[in-house]
Amino acid sequence: MIRVENLTKRYGSVTAVDGATFTVRPGTVTGFLGPNGAGKSTVMRMLTGLTPPTSGHATVLGRAYRDLPNAGAHVGVMLDASAQHPGRTGREALTLASIAIGVPRTRVDEVLRLVGLTDDEAGRRVRTYSLGMRQRLGLAGAFLGEPRVLVLDEPANGLDPQGIHWMRGLLRDFADRGGAVLLSSHLLAEVQAVADDIVVIGRGRIVAQGPVAELVDGLGAIARSLDDAALVAALEAAGHAAAATASGVVVEAEPVDVARIALAAGIVVTDLRPHGAQGLEDLFLRLTADDAREVAA
Numbered sequence: 580m581i582r583v584e585n586l587t588k589r590y591g592s593v594t595a596v597d598g599a600t601f602t603v604r605p606g607t608v609t610g611f612l613g614p615n616g617a618g619k620s621t622v623m624r625m626l627t628g629l630t631p632p633t634s635g636h637a638t639v640l641g642r643a644y645r646d647l648p649n650a651g652a653h654v655g656v657m658l659d660a661s662a663q664h665p666g667r668t669g670r671e672a673l674t675l676a677s678i679a680i681g682v683p684r685t686r687v688d689e690v691l692r693l694v695g696l697t698d699d700e701a702g703r704r705v706r707t708y709s710l711g712m713r714q715r716l717g718l719a720g721a722f723l724g725e726p727r728v729l730v731l732d733e734p735a736n737g738l739d740p741q742g743i744h745w746m747r748g749l750l751r752d753f754a755d756r757g758g759a760v761l762l763s764s765h766l767l768a769e770v771q772a773v774a775d776d777i778v779v780i781g782r783g784r785i786v787a788q789g790p791v792a793e794l795v796d797g798l799g800a801i802a803r804s805l806d807d808a809a810l811v812a813a814l815e816a817a818g819h820a821a822a823a824t825a826s827g828v829v830v831e832a833e834p835v836d837v838a839r840i841a842l843a844a845g846i847v848v849t850d851l852r853p854h855g856a857q858g859l860e861d862l863f864l865r866l867t868a869d870d871a872r873e874v875a876a
């Protein structure tokens with residue numbers, strides 16, 4: 580549904596995106612994750628024809644976005660929710676967009692309902708909208724043409740916890756009906772809760788990608804025992820890299836293998852689980868560390 584191949588963008592001496600390659604499969608939500616300035620928006624702008632790449636190319640539904648006939652009807656895009664005309668009402672903005680892409684006006688009411696904007700809110704000028712309301716209006720615009728693909732840049736920004744929960748349900752449902760979603764965020768937890776696949780970008784380069792389940796499974800296990808030093812030694816003797824940390828023994832092995840090794844070595848294990856979410860967070864921070872301003876500072 581989306582194919583990004585060797586995409587590079589340079590602004591003078593700044594390489595904003597450096598040879599990015601990934602795909603977004605139908606029926607999935609793909610989280611596009613990276614710290615501030617990593618290059619997420621630039622990739623999305625190149626994908627939707629707003630910024631020409633320095634090299635490489637990107638296709639949506641098999642074609643360059645600009646070559647898609649009536650792209651707006653097939654691809655829902657929300658890049659900058661605050662870019663909407665402040666003097667128009669939400670309903671006017673959607674009505675104009677519906678005319679531009681040739682969908683019936685009745686669709687405006689449908690998408691307003693879909694994103695939970697009331698008649699009263701839709702009749703107000705966008706300049707009076709909160710950030711969360713702008714995001715909802717942006718999402719309404721993205722859904723207007725009954726798209727098969729959604730490209731959304733930080734759609735959760737400004738949404739309250741209920742709003743974020745609602746948006747996840749909306750995107751999950753869209754993907755479950757066969758649609759493809761590319762969703763950027765700088766927050767791992769936000770993406771992990773809804774994404775099937777994750778693409779991690781740091782300093783313009785893709786540093787990891789794959790199904791969330793695989794990324795998490797590949798992260799091994801974390802264990803506590805009555806003798807962590809002996810557990811580390813037993814795990815290492817069995818050929819698994821292991822280290823004692825403040826949160827327990829972190830090991831590159833499945834929990835079941837850790838349990839067997841501990842049993843054979845007569846070590847009492849008090850806690851054992853997949854490294855899971857904590858591991859993914861660590862992985863994300865490590866992979867993008869070069870880019871992290873805090874580290875640089």
Ligand SMILES: Nc1ncnc2c1ncn2[C@@H]1O[C@H](COP(=O)(O)OP(=O)(O)OP(=O)(O)O)[C@@H](O)[C@H]1O
Pocket residue numbers: 590593594595613614615616617618619620621622765
């Ligand atoms: N028009 C431009 N001119 C010069 N540099 C730019 C331009 N657009 C982006 N950049 C630079 O490219 C890099 C990537 O920016 P981009 O906006 O794609 O990052 P991002 O991952 O979307 O960040 P954020 O999470 O903060 O939105 C940054 O260093 C940015 O300063």
